[in-house]
Amino acid sequence: MMASNGPMLAVGKLVVGMGRKADETPPPQAGKLAKDATAMTLQDVHVWYGPSRAIKGVTMAIPEHRVTALIGPSGCGKSTLIRCLNRLNDLIEGLRVEGRISLHGEDINDPRLDVITLRKRIGMVFQKSNPFPKSIYENVAYGLRVDGEHRREVLDQVVEESLKRAALWDEVKDRLRANALGLSGGQQQRLCIARAIATEPEVLLLDEPCSALDPIATGKIEELLYALKDAYTIIIVTHNMQQAARVSDVTGFLLMGELIEFDATEKLFTTPHDPRTEAYITGRFG
Amino acid sequence: MTRTRRPRGRLQFLLDQLPVWMTGITFGVALLMIVGLLSLILAKGLGTFWPAPLEEVRLKDGSRYLGLVHRTEAIPHQFAADGRPLQRTFFRIGNRDLYGVDFVWVDDAQIDSQNRLRNAVAVERLEWGPFYGTVAQVKTPSGVIGGAADSVWLALRHELPGGRKRFQAIRHIEKKVIGDINFAMEEHRLAIKRLGLSRAAQSAERTQHERAIADLEARYAGIAEELERKRTDDRAYRVVLAEIGGRTKELPISSLVRVHRPNQLSWAGCVGVYLDRLREFIFEQPREANSEGGVAPAIFGTVMMTLLMTLAVVPLGVLAALYLHEYAKQGWLVSIVRIAVNNLAGVPSIVFGVFGLGFFCYLIGGTIDQLFFPERLPTPTFGGGGILWASLTLSLLTVPVVIVATEEALAAVPNGIRAASLACGATKFQTIWRVVLPAAVPGILTGTILAMARGAGEVAPLMITGVVKLAPDLPLDHLAPFLHLERRFMHLGFHIYDVGFQSPNVEASKAMVYMTTILLLGVVVCLNLTAMQVRGRLREQFRGAEV
Numbered sequence: 001m002m003a004s005n006g007p008m009l010a011v012g013k014l015v016v017g018m019g020r021k022a023d024e025t026p027p028p029q030a031g032k033l034a035k036d037a038t039a040m041t042l043q044d045v046h047v048w049y050g051p052s053r054a055i056k057g058v059t060m061a062i063p064e065h066r067v068t069a070l071i072g073p074s075g076c077g078k079s080t081l082i083r084c085l086n087r088l089n090d091l092i093e094g095l096r097v098e099g100r101i102s103l104h105g106e107d108i109n110d111p112r113l114d115v116i117t118l119r120k121r122i123g124m125v126f127q128k129s130n131p132f133p134k135s136i137y138e139n140v141a142y143g144l145r146v147d148g149e150h151r152r153e154v155l156d157q158v159v160e161e162s163l164k165r166a167a168l169w170d171e172v173k174d175r176l177r178a179n180a181l182g183l184s185g186g187q188q189q190r191l192c193i194a195r196a197i198a199t200e201p202e203v204l205l206l207d208e209p210c211s212a213l214d215p216i217a218t219g220k221i222e223e224l225l226y227a228l229k230d231a232y233t234i235i236i237v238t239h240n241m242q243q244a245a246r247v248s249d250v251t252g253f254l255l256m257g258e259l260i261e262f263d264a265t266e267k268l269f270t271t272p273h274d275p276r277t278e279a280y281i282t283g284r285f286g
Numbered sequence: 287m288t289r290t291r292r293p294r295g296r297l298q299f300l301l302d303q304l305p306v307w308m309t310g311i312t313f314g315v316a317l318l319m320i321v322g323l324l325s326l327i328l329a330k331g332l333g334t335f336w337p338a339p340l341e342e343v344r345l346k347d348g349s350r351y352l353g354l355v356h357r358t359e360a361i362p363h364q365f366a367a368d369g370r371p372l373q374r375t376f377f378r379i380g381n382r383d384l385y386g387v388d389f390v391w392v393d394d395a396q397i398d399s400q401n402r403l404r405n406a407v408a409v410e411r412l413e414w415g416p417f418y419g420t421v422a423q424v425k426t427p428s429g430v431i432g433g434a435a436d437s438v439w440l441a442l443r444h445e446l447p448g449g450r451k452r453f454q455a456i457r458h459i460e461k462k463v464i465g466d467i468n469f470a471m472e473e474h475r476l477a478i479k480r481l482g483l484s485r486a487a488q489s490a491e492r493t494q495h496e497r498a499i500a501d502l503e504a505r506y507a508g509i510a511e512e513l514e515r516k517r518t519d520d521r522a523y524r525v526v527l528a529e530i531g532g533r534t535k536e537l538p539i540s541s542l543v544r545v546h547r548p549n550q551l552s553w554a555g556c557v558g559v560y561l562d563r564l565r566e567f568i569f570e571q572p573r574e575a576n577s578e579g580g581v582a583p584a585i586f587g588t589v590m591m592t593l594l595m596t597l598a599v600v601p602l603g604v605l606a607a608l609y610l611h612e613y614a615k616q617g618w619l620v621s622i623v624r625i626a627v628n629n630l631a632g633v634p635s636i637v638f639g640v641f642g643l644g645f646f647c648y649l650i651g652g653t654i655d656q657l658f659f660p661e662r663l664p665t666p667t668f669g670g671g672g673i674l675w676a677s678l679t680l681s682l683l684t685v686p687v688v689i690v691a692t693e694e695a696l697a698a699v700p701n702g703i704r705a706a707s708l709a710c711g712a713t714k715f716q717t718i719w720r721v722v723l724p725a726a727v728p729g730i731l732t733g734t735i736l737a738m739a740r741g742a743g744e745v746a747p748l749m750i751t752g753v754v755k756l757a758p759d760l761p762l763d764h765l766a767p768f769l770h771l772e773r774r775f776m777h778l779g780f781h782i783y784d785v786g787f788q789s790p791n792v793e794a795s796k797a798m799v800y801m802t803t804i805l806l807l808g809v810v811v812c813l814n815l816t817a818m819q820v821r822g823r824l825r826e827q828f829r830g831a832e833v
């Protein structure tokens with residue numbers, strides 16, 4: 001199952017490098033999940049596309065400063081679910097969300113809550129890298145600019161910091177004014193991560209961030225996630241089970257809109273409760 | 287049983303080629319028509335200014351003509367003994383003031399002899415069209431020069447620049463200096479009228495204006511005196527021209543625009559005359575009911591109107607398209623609106639003209655006059671045709687083009703970057719303004735280019751919303767407020783119509799029609815190239831945005 005391949009090795013090395021941290025906070029077990037502080041909770045969430053139901057009663061608690069992976073076959077509703085978390089689904093006509101989703105106890109679907117503020121607290125990276133047709137600098141500074149930040153020195157500092165945290169600084173520091181569309185696919189995706197973290201969100205949503213990337217670029221992004229999880233609560237959607245196993249602390253398995261199993265990654269991949277989870281992770285369907 | 291593969295026959299092969307031929311031929315026909323049109327215009331237009339030789343023709347009946355060959359054609363239903371059709375020639379003989387006509391038909395069979403008179407002079411003057419003949423005398427305050435053709439000619443050439451200078455000086459006083467005084471006086475008069483309208487007894491202000499008018503009148507008297515002095519001075523310089531029949535015509539030298547002896551011109555001399563005429567055509571005012579001189583005011587009017595139209599149509603079209611595509615809830619109502627907008631492009635342009643006249647000129651312009659210029663009534667200020675109303679009418683005409691192009695450009699902006707912007711915490715307006723619109727700019731510019739091309743060539747709606755045959759003042763000048771949007775203006779498209787079909791001397795001005803057409807095409811091409819340059823630069827910036 002966990003075949004050794006390129007990115008795998010890279011990750012393995014990184015885990016060794018971060019051994020000290022791993023000792024301090026051992027991977028959460030099923031029972032220990034409750035002990036972690038919770039960043040977001042979903043309670044009996046249903047999503048309707050007109051008459052058809054895409055998400056059927058998902059309840060989960062997403063732990064703070066952990067990487068939570070959502071796995072499942074194509075069309076199981078992973079992306080729909082993750083887009084509910086920053087209310088990006090508001091744009092889709094005919095889509096309805098039921099149930100309660102809260103960020104640090106605040107109901108995000110509360111009509112009194114400002115969705116713009118919410119999205120500033122929850123950053124997102126998409127499946128297809130989507131930098132704006134602007135310069136690298138302006139891409140990263142975008143979130144601050146729309147927030148009304150004009151001070152040059154603040155922008156400069158944030159851009160540099162964000163690019164450094166997204167492990168892109170060394171590659172682009174000499175061409176910050178160049179068009180972002182001139183970057184390679186992997187660089188573009190890291191730029192999107194830099195853009196998402198520039199506004200200091202609490203939660204970072206990643207919707208299959210590596211599906212369009214080659215293994216080397218994928219490895220770089222995964223390393224990045226390791227480094228970022230101290231500061232952010234990360235939720236990553238992936239259909240690549242090795243990736244989920246490598247990067248996440250907690251994993252949820254979704255099937256046909258239902259959350260089949262939600263547990264510590266190690267546990268879910270080694271001793272799944274549900275026969276459907278086992279069937280999926282052993283590759284019998286999906 | 288084995289199935290044998292039948293070899294494809296020659297006919298089958300030809301049938302396969304058929305679509306290629308059909309499409310190719312159709313394309314060829316379209317190309318041919320465009321090339322044909324352009325080459326006709328260029329061939330007819332570009333030769334116009336080349337100085338043609340002056341032919342002296344003696345007919346068998348003893349009459350003589352001096353003129354240039356305008357064109358030759360076969361006489362219908364008349365044949366020579368050998369069966370070939372008889373020819374006749376259309377001579378331009380000029381001297382309209384003496385002959386009453388500019389052109390004469392001569393049957394080639396009647397021509398006794400034809401030769402190029404060495405000393406023949408072609409004179410372009412301010413009135414009565416060209417004069418073809420010889421120079422008899424040149425009169426200056428220092429004496430009269432006559433006699434040998436060459437010495438008179440040299441004397442005339444010598445006096446000509448001085449004459450032009452005197453003419454310019456007189457015209458400067460007549461138009462600019464006196465015009466400015468009139469303008470200022472009119473302002474004071476209107477101010478007095480305004481005081482009367484407000485029924486306030488502000489007599490102090492009134493006397494102030496009256497005093498200003500008196501001052502201006504005193505200045506005018508001084509200038510009029512100077513003008514009269516200059517005119518008297520100018521009248522002393524005269525030239526006597528003789529036509530081929532011996533009659534003479536005496537003219538002030540300042541009324542001559544250009545003289546040359548076409549039969550003695552070297553090739554370089556011809557080029558010089560050609561370039562000088564071209565310069566006059568592009569940079570000078572029209573003369574002789576537009577059939578001679580330049581078209582500078584029409585070029586200016588066309589460019590300014592097109593730019594004003596662009597300034598109006600781009601925001602209008604882009605904002606409408608933004609609403610349609612980004613804000614409006616897509617449904618049957620929006621679909622109907624979209625279809626209606628597309629159909630608007632098919633409404634005859636004269637209908638837009640009538641609407642513009644009724645809505646902009648009479649309703650809006652009339653209201654502006656009532657509110658802001660009551661002292662000038664009943665003379666309309668904004669309440670008649672003007673460059674502003676014409677531009678706005680044309681922007682209504684071209685707005686569908688911009689809307690359609692903008693909508694297409696907006697649809698081509700990937701949804702990914704919209705989502706990315708929203709996920710960064712941008713509002714919908716910020717997303718549109720900072721991300722979507724910049725990415726759509728090249729497409730919007732394509733629509734703008736199409737709108738400009740359509741608008742610059744439109745004539746019908748302009749004829750009733752502000753274009754005139756001859757506008758005394760440009761809509762942009764040195765007098766405050768510099769931009770006079772209420773003024774009527776000249777337009778190259780209308781100029782073509784006017785010179786070609788309304789001119790008293792159609793045959794003489796035919797060439798001007800072709801030249802004006804070339805110029806209009808040139809102006810449209812220039813405007814479009816500029817816009818394309820801008821678009822190219824922006825495209826470079828957004829290269830790869832489709833990813």
